Amino acid sequence: xxxxxYNYSKVLKKNFMLVIVASFLLPLTFxxxxxxxxxxxxxxVAEFTSNLVIIHLCIALSGGFLFSLFFVPxxxxxxxxxxxxxxxxx
Numbered sequence: 001x002x003x004x005x006y007n008y009s010k011v012l013k014k015n016f017m018l019v020i021v022a023s024f025l026l027p028l029t030f031x032x033x034x035x036x037x038x039x040x041x042x043x044x045v046a047e048f049t050s051n052l053v054i055i056h057l058c059i060a061l062s063g064g065f066l067f068s069l070f071f072v073p074x075x076x077x078x079x080x081x082x083x084x085x086x087x088x089x090x
């Protein structure tokens with residue numbers, strides 16, 4: 001676990017622009033990654049099923065997926081660093 005924390009801190013210190021871009025884009029695109037799951041995906045899934053558990057699960061998964069897209073560049077840098085340390089492929 002400390003290996004991952006060390007690499008995340010190393011990547012965030014080295015590529016501080018990624019942090020700035022992600023923190024700037026998250027509030028600007030709030031209605032995309034928060035509104036799309038509730039209004040579009042939620043209503044689409046509700047047309048197919050009336051089970052509230054499935055509807056809420058789809059909303060949560062799609063919201064989490066859209067939110068995590070902002071952090072893909074940071075996670076890829078960490079994956080490359082750990083792959084170099086462990087000498088395996090990304």
